[in-house]
Amino acid sequence: MFIRPFGSTSDKATSEIHINNLQQIATENNWFLHRSVLTIISDNGPDWKTDIMANIYNFGRFWEENKLDALIWVSYAPGNSRYNPIERMFSHLTDLIANVIIDFDPTFSNINHQLDSALIELNKYWHTKKYDKFKIDCRPVFSVNGNSFDGHQELKDTLTKSSIKHIMNEENDNIRFNLQLYLRHCVRSSYYVSFIKCTDSTCVHCSRHPVRAKKTIGLLRSCGNYLPWPQMTLHKYHYDTFLQRTHALLAGESNAVPDQQLPSGPTKHCSACKLPYIFLSKADEERHMMWIHQSNVTSNNKRKHLSSSRSQSIYQPKQRKTRTRELSPEY
Template sequence: MDFKWMFVDEAFEDSSQLSHDFDYSWLFDDDQNHEPETKRPRGRPSLSSTHPDAVERAASFIQQNGFQADARRRGVTSRSSGVSVQDIADHVRNAVPALKETGVSKSTVRRWMKAPHEGRFASKRYEGLIDAKIPSKRNDFREENRDDHFHRAVVKYMREMCSHFQSECVVYSCDNMNKLKVGTLAVSRYHQLNRIYPSEDRPNYSDHDFPTPGYLIIPSGYMKLEPKVKKGTITKDSIGRDHIEYPVTGPLNIVLRAQPFAKATIETHMNDLKPLLKSDASRGQSFAVLIADGGPDWNITSPLTQIACMRLWKDCGLDGLVLTSFSAGNSAMNPIEHAWAPISKLLTGVTLPDKVPGESLPPCKQRNLSEDERKAKEEIVFNEAMGRVCQYLHGKQFDGHDINCSYVKCNAPQSGYKDHEELRQALVGPVGNLENHRLHNIRNDYTFAVKHMDRRLASLTF
């Protein structure tokens, strides 16, 4: 076999000097952008090419049954939020006359849409003609609030200021976690298990939730945001403006209370924060910022909150105390919110007992018990349940910081502030009621608070 046609003599510098037996001009062609000839795909033509109207009908049907479309729908006999592949196939068969006999398969309908996982090799089979697929669930929708920008700016300013003056300032992010159930799964059964169990000894849930009425534990959380960066470290935001880096996590303190015996109020929050802020003040951090959720127990417009914050500021010997929050509907921006999901995962699969050891029924379902006997047994149940939660969280960390869990024993004498109900009764009516001589202490506290506080739209400052 003669291979001379495969080589070109390097001595020739011009194509005209080459042998004319073969055409070598393609080697010296400057235009290298030849488009390959398109070839007709093998096999029978696709349904989308022979019946393009079928794809249009499918896309229109999906659009008509979208999430927002369902919310706008009025005066109809049937509704649908989203559609199944079978629904689309049936609609296309009925809407396209040429497909009434043959129909369209579900696999064909799937291939018209976007690939479920675009990074996988199988995604090449999908044509992507319809911008639709089974989506992942989202839960980040928030109502618009005209004051949202101002609230965020105030919170960010406070955090940057405290980050710049780390040795003098401290920031706490405060909020309550979802209540833990006693007598059934402590947290929602929809949390996925992410811990290892023996194959023969794994969690086995009841087929239904049967919670014991009123048997709930209230976890109140206080996260001290500790800086991980050097004091005054400057960073740039998305549009190039200078900002001071501020912390987003830190040690987390959780205090548990049994709902039948106690409620979470601004008074209980102040009692939980008082030892923490006193300890910080002893180390020179005498200016405190509290970031809360703005809920009923943290409402800065409430006289109860104003008096409670004033007492905390005065009793801890602080130079300044600021209570601020994000706007209504945006409490998810509170840094402590990011800790609740990991803690829920630590408690996934945990069932807290609702019975006294040795008994078959919870106290609330036992007949012939006096009120005092029932309360005494429930005290045992809740103290045991809260102790178990603390044991599950013992030694655990969040983002490299310790989780410290404690609980308030049922019917234990309350330390610290304990006149919340008296305050509420006194302040629920007209201010003139405070002139009553029996309420002179409350009147003096309220007068002192009003004289020393600066209340703004997004903050309360002492």
């Protein structure tokens, strides 16, 4: 069990910070030496929300750079975070520091350095302790440590814009290419995002890195390249278990499209993507279509322009020619 506490008065937790911590933990413990599938359970906070394209970009980059067969990122719906095992662990961590007072070191004039010293003291109460037979590996993240992925806010601002001039700018060529690569392997819904290797022989990523977890990826591909989706039974608000859905899909039943059986009604998904990609807002749809399918958008705009010009030429009423009276030479 790994804990990476950090303290800051200005910086907020972002997906790039989480990716940096995950990368360090994975490298130090050789996670991906014999593993190629990773599942992340998050609390769906602002730094984990699936409607922020910068978060999807960062996790897509993590999936690509570690050559994972599948990266599955899920979260609990609002009101159900109590089922999150990490949330349950917080009570145990709080008990370990009960009645503990950690003072700032006055020898440091900078508040960030004082917070770093407090993290060192906090680490003494958590590191090497056990929770549910798991040994706790607690290492503070100091303010002086740089992130592996810099410029999260700049990336977020870049992906928020949807003008064709901004997207087709040469400075954004690399971002646009990577984002299109990630979303060709991405399934997104309100509380689920996954990146899974494809079977396309022309794919610049998957063709060079064959699948290692063949049984797991085989199951996911038989389900439509995403997890068995919850299916409501005849009883209202009751869903089949994961194993029940898995056995049903292996028996030949088709997997449900994400977010199409919500009590609030089905959600709109991208018709141009091969994998289900759910739109969470109208602005999200416009950004997605411009960044990923800008060729289709521009061609549709041209068609609309041509059709409108043709209609104007067809239905434009003929103007009556009026003869202008010319002055006689004698005048």
